[in-house]
Amino acid sequence: MRDVPFARRPITINPVNSPTSGQCEDCDARHVGLCDALSDEDIGFLARVAQRVVIPAGKTFIEEGDPASHFYDVNQxxxxxxxxxxxxxxxxTGFMGVGDFLGLAVSAQYAFSAEAITDVNLCRFERAPLLQVFAEFPALERKLLDVATHEMVIAQxxxxxLGRKTAIERVTSFLMSWLERSEPFPVGASKPAAxxxxxxxSRTDLADYLGLTxxxxxxxxxxxxxxGLIAFTDVHEVTLLKPQRVAALTAGDR
Amino acid sequence: MRDVPFARRPITINPVNSPTSGQCEDCDARHVGLCDALSDEDIGFLARVAQRVVIPAGKTFIEEGDPASHFYDVNQxxxxxxxxxxxxxxxxTGFMGVGDFLGLAVSAQYAFSAEAITDVNLCRFERAPLLQVFAEFPALERKLLDVATHEMVIAQxxxxxLGRKTAIERVTSFLMSWLERSEPFPVGASKPAAxxxxxxxSRTDLADYLGLTxxxxxxxxxxxxxxGLIAFTDVHEVTLLKPQRVAALTAGDR
DNA sequence: GCAGCGGCTTGCGCTAAATCAAAGCAGAGA
DNA sequence: TCTCTGCTTTGATTTAGCGCAAGCCGCTGC
Structure with missing residues (x-):
C-alpha cells in the first residue's frame, strides 16, 4: 500500500515456465508451499495446473462469496x-507471506477475501485440475492436510x-509470533538481544487482526x-529491544 | 453418512460391545466422521486401528500439550x-457433537484440551496406524482434508x-449456528415459526466460547x-420464538 | 421436608477499550 | 520548495461489558 502509484497496475498472469528445468524458480529453498512436497521431476506435473500471478499492492484478488476457483502459493x-x-x-484472519498457502478455508465459495498488502507474486492453481493431480501425487494431498492442520492450530x-487477551497481550503476542515467522530458523534456545x-x-490491518481499534x-x-521494550525506526519497522520482556507480556499458552 | 454404519466387521482392538453383531451401533445415519468416506467392505480396515471409548460427563480426555496420539470421532x-x-x-474453540471429528489441530502435541460435557461415546484412532491406512485408502485422507477445510471456515x-461482534450479536450468532447444527437437514427455505x-x-462454557462473561x-x-424472541423451558433448553428476528440480530456475514 | 450446594440471574458501580477530536508527520505531486 | 493527503499518534470523554455481590432456583442427600 505504501509505494503505491501502481495501485491501478493490472494483474498479470503467466504460465509457470521451465517445467523442463524441473524447477519453479519462484519457489526458493524456504518455500513451504506445494512445491516442496514433490521431487524435482514431479514439479513439472504441478506446473501443468499452475500460473504465475502478480498482484499490485492494495488489490483485492479473492472476494468472499465468489466461487472458489483457485488455490494460491505466496511467492513474494x-x-x-x-x-x-x-x-x-x-x-x-491472517497475514500471509512467502511460502504460505491460500485457499483452504473454502466450501464452494471463498469464505474470506484476500488483498495484497505489498506487491505480491503468487502461484495460482486451478482447484479442479489440482484435485486431479492429487490422485497422481498423494504427497501433495498430505502436504495440504499438514498445512490445514497447522492453520487450525494458529486459528485456535x-x-x-481475540476472546480472552488484553490489548497489550494481543499486541505483544502478535509481535512475538511475527518475529517467529520472520525467523523461521531460530537456531538454539537463546533469543537474540534485539x-x-x-x-x-497498516495499523488498521493490525487493529482488525487483533480485534482492537x-x-x-x-x-x-x-x-x-x-x-523501553521496543523502538520504531519507521512506522513499519520495529525493533524488539527486550524480546524476553516482550514475550513475558503475552500471557502465553496454558 | 450412509445407512450402513461404521463396521461390517467387528472392531478388533477394544470391542466394548457387540462385535459379534457386526455393527457399530454407535454410529447413526447422520454420522459425518471417517466412516462415510469408505465403502462397506473397506470399513473393516479402519476398524483395525479403532477403539471405542466411553467418557463420563466432565472428564478431560485430551490435555493440551500431551503427545498427540489419537484422532477421535464423536458418536454420542x-x-x-x-x-x-x-x-x-x-x-x-468449539463444541463437538455426533459425527464431529476431533484431533486435527495438532502438531506433535495436542494444541487444545477436550472435555466431555455430557457422557460421550467416541471412536478413537491411533494416529500412526491411521496414517498408514491413508496409503491404502486415499479417500480417507480426502475426507480429512474436507473436514479440516470446513473447520477452517468455521474458525474464521x-x-x-470474537474480534468484531457485540454481545447480543455473539449470542444470537451462536443460537443460529447451533440451530443449524441441530437441524442438519433444513428442508426448504422457510425457517420454522419456532x-x-x-x-x-453450561453458561460458563458459552461465555468462554463467545469471549464474554x-x-x-x-x-x-x-x-x-x-x-419475546426466545423462551427458556429449562436452563438448558431454549425455544427460538422468532428465528427470523433472532437471525436479524447476528450481523451476518458480508 | 429441608438444608446445603452449585449454577444461573440480577443489580450496581467500575474500567479497559472504544469513540470523538485534534494535532503531528512523511511521502507525492505541483 | 510547499501544500495536500493519508496515516499515525495523542488527548479527552463515553460506554459496553466486566467484576463483585446478593439473591434465586433446582437438585441431592439426609
Missing amino acids: GNVRVFKSLADGRRQV EQMLL AKLSLPM IETVSRSFSQLKRD | GNVRVFKSLADGRRQV EQMLL AKLSLPM IETVSRSFSQLKRD
Whole structure:
C-alpha cells in the first residue's frame, strides 16, 4: 500500500515456465508451499495446473462469496486475509507471506477475501485440475492436510487471543509470533538481544487482526516504547529491544 | 453418512460391545466422521486401528500439550474443545457433537484440551496406524482434508465473532449456528415459526466460547426473553420464538 | 421436608477499550 | 520548495461489558 502509484497496475498472469528445468524458480529453498512436497521431476506435473500471478499492492484478488476457483502459493510479498460484516466491520484472519498457502478455508465459495498488502507474486492453481493431480501425487494431498492442520492450530491460538487477551497481550503476542515467522530458523534456545521486524501492514490491518481499534494498537505500541521494550525506526519497522520482556507480556499458552 | 454404519466387521482392538453383531451401533445415519468416506467392505480396515471409548460427563480426555496420539470421532454426546492461559482464562474453540471429528489441530502435541460435557461415546484412532491406512485408502485422507477445510471456515467465522461482534450479536450468532447444527437437514427455505434447542453446555462454557462473561451471556439471554424472541423451558433448553428476528440480530456475514 | 450446594440471574458501580477530536508527520505531486 | 493527503499518534470523554455481590432456583442427600 505504501509505494503505491501502481495501485491501478493490472494483474498479470503467466504460465509457470521451465517445467523442463524441473524447477519453479519462484519457489526458493524456504518455500513451504506445494512445491516442496514433490521431487524435482514431479514439479513439472504441478506446473501443468499452475500460473504465475502478480498482484499490485492494495488489490483485492479473492472476494468472499465468489466461487472458489483457485488455490494460491505466496511467492513474494504480503497478503491480508479477512472477513467483513455488512456494516463494514472487518476481521483480518491472517497475514500471509512467502511460502504460505491460500485457499483452504473454502466450501464452494471463498469464505474470506484476500488483498495484497505489498506487491505480491503468487502461484495460482486451478482447484479442479489440482484435485486431479492429487490422485497422481498423494504427497501433495498430505502436504495440504499438514498445512490445514497447522492453520487450525494458529486459528485456535488466535481465538484465544481475540476472546480472552488484553490489548497489550494481543499486541505483544502478535509481535512475538511475527518475529517467529520472520525467523523461521531460530537456531538454539537463546533469543537474540534485539530483533528488527518489518511490519508491512497498516495499523488498521493490525487493529482488525487483533480485534482492537487503531488507537488502542497505537497506544499499546507507545506504552511498549515508553517502557523501553521496543523502538520504531519507521512506522513499519520495529525493533524488539527486550524480546524476553516482550514475550513475558503475552500471557502465553496454558 | 450412509445407512450402513461404521463396521461390517467387528472392531478388533477394544470391542466394548457387540462385535459379534457386526455393527457399530454407535454410529447413526447422520454420522459425518471417517466412516462415510469408505465403502462397506473397506470399513473393516479402519476398524483395525479403532477403539471405542466411553467418557463420563466432565472428564478431560485430551490435555493440551500431551503427545498427540489419537484422532477421535464423536458418536454420542457433546464435547467442549478449549485452550487456556496460565492464569486460568479459557477460550472454548468449539463444541463437538455426533459425527464431529476431533484431533486435527495438532502438531506433535495436542494444541487444545477436550472435555466431555455430557457422557460421550467416541471412536478413537491411533494416529500412526491411521496414517498408514491413508496409503491404502486415499479417500480417507480426502475426507480429512474436507473436514479440516470446513473447520477452517468455521474458525474464521468465529474469529470474526470474537474480534468484531457485540454481545447480543455473539449470542444470537451462536443460537443460529447451533440451530443449524441441530437441524442438519433444513428442508426448504422457510425457517420454522419456532424451534426448540438443547443447550447441553453450561453458561460458563458459552461465555468462554463467545469471549464474554457468564453475566453478559445471561443478560443477553434475558434481553432476548424480554423482547419475546426466545423462551427458556429449562436452563438448558431454549425455544427460538422468532428465528427470523433472532437471525436479524447476528450481523451476518458480508 | 429441608438444608446445603452449585449454577444461573440480577443489580450496581467500575474500567479497559472504544469513540470523538485534534494535532503531528512523511511521502507525492505541483 | 510547499501544500495536500493519508496515516499515525495523542488527548479527552463515553460506554459496553466486566467484576463483585446478593439473591434465586433446582437438585441431592439426609
